[in-house]
Amino acid sequence: FWAPPRPGDRNAAPWTERRHPGVGSFFWTIHEFCRDDLLQFLFADVSDERQQYPMVVHAVMAQLRKARKLDDGAVVIEGKTIHVFDELVRFIADRLEDEETKDFWxxxxxxxxxxxxxIRRLYGAVPHLKNLIRSDVPNPAAHAIARQKQVTVVDIHNLNQRAQRFVVGVVLYRMFQTKEEAGTRLPLEFIVLDEMNKYAPREGSSPIKEILLDVAERGRSLGMILLGAEQTASEVERRIVANAAIRVVGRLDSAEAGRDEYGFLPVVQRQRATIMKPGTMIVSQPELPVPMVVEFPFPSWATRADEAPPPTVRGGTDSDPFEGMAPED
Incomplete structure (x- = not known):
């Protein structure tokens, strides 16, 4: 379990309310931000193609790649040492406002x-992202999202929408890069993403949308499976919906049920979807020629911390609660 750092906490303690054991905090260092071209995910909201500032984003990223790394994750750019995000933003703004350097940057x-x-958008990101991009905490490697366990949960509900898009974009970007570099499908990686319309809406373009399109269109050959949830599939990018092999439909609004995205359902099942009870779903998958209605059972696992037994500890580290559930190859 990973959570963002608590605002104002100098030790980057995880921002949680109830659960504390087994939860780590995550952030990215200034060097990672510069080296991995993470600036593009600060502008991950869907943009009008007529806007020109994405050209500035790519020009600035090219300059940030030249940054020299320090031991604590900070960087030196053109002789300036930068440890925190607001320092980096001020540095970039100064270069873009200076007549001698603005063409270069x-x-x-x-x-x-x-x-x-x-520049306005860059300054607007500082209050929401200064805790997620920093090099002022010792041992930053301990705050990198690790995926050694069978299930990794990244909590972003405390973040505002801009910070949520940044985290989702960076996590997907790194997963996709790792899979492409590995050159093998195994082990499979499953991505579970809620509110798909926020990250891959039907209109406009954004870096996150391009990654999700790649996962939807090429993910199976790379060993990446996307599980997306959305209340209205009609608001999600068409190519992502069209590439879905398995589709699960719950209760629908009558207007939504009439959309073309639900053309795989017979007319009778479309009508039934408007009156289904909670827990009843229609599943369409390649092995059966017609969609089938299923009852989703009540969860057999704890949904709150007070319902779960005390965690077991082996070797000084938390055990994997899902260990042994997957069949051995």
Whole structure:
């Protein structure tokens, strides 16, 4: 279990309310932000293709890649040592506002209005992301999201939408990069993502949407399986919905049930979907020629911490609660 750092906590303690044991906090160092081109995920909201500031994003990322790493994860750029995110934002803004350096950092033939729009958005990200991009905490490697366990949960519910998009984008980006570099399908990785319309909406473009499209279209060959949940499939990018092999439909609004995305359901089942009770679902999958109605059972596992037995500890580390559930190869 991973949670964002609590705001204002100098030790980056996890931001949780009830559960504390077994929860680690996550953030990315300034060097990781510069080296891995994570700046693009600060602008992961769906953008109008007529806007030009994405050109500035790529120009700035090219300059940030030249940053020299320090031992604590901080960087040195053009002789300036940077430890925290707001210092980096001020440094970039200064370079884009300086007449001598703005063409080098922002790109030639870019108007001042476009540069100002980029700078405003960059400053707007500081309050929400300064706890997630930092190099002022000892041992930053302990705060990198690790995926050694069978199930990894990244909690983002305390973050605002911009920070949520950043975290989702970076996690997906790194998973996809790792799979591409490995060159093997196994072990399979399953991505469970709620509210798909926030990250891959039907209209516009964004870095997260492009990654999700890659996962939907090429993920099976790479060993990445996307499990997406959304109340209205009609608001999700068409190519992602079209590439779904298995589709599960719960209760639908009558207007939503009439959308083309539900064309795989016979008319009778579309009508039934508007009056189904909670726990009843219609499943469409390749092994059967027609969708079937199923009853989803009441969860047989604890959904709250006070319902679960005390965790067992072996070798000084928390045991994997899902160990032994997967069949051996």
């Amino acid at each position: 922002g790109g030639r033939a870019i108007g001042q209005g476009t540069l100002n729009a980029f």
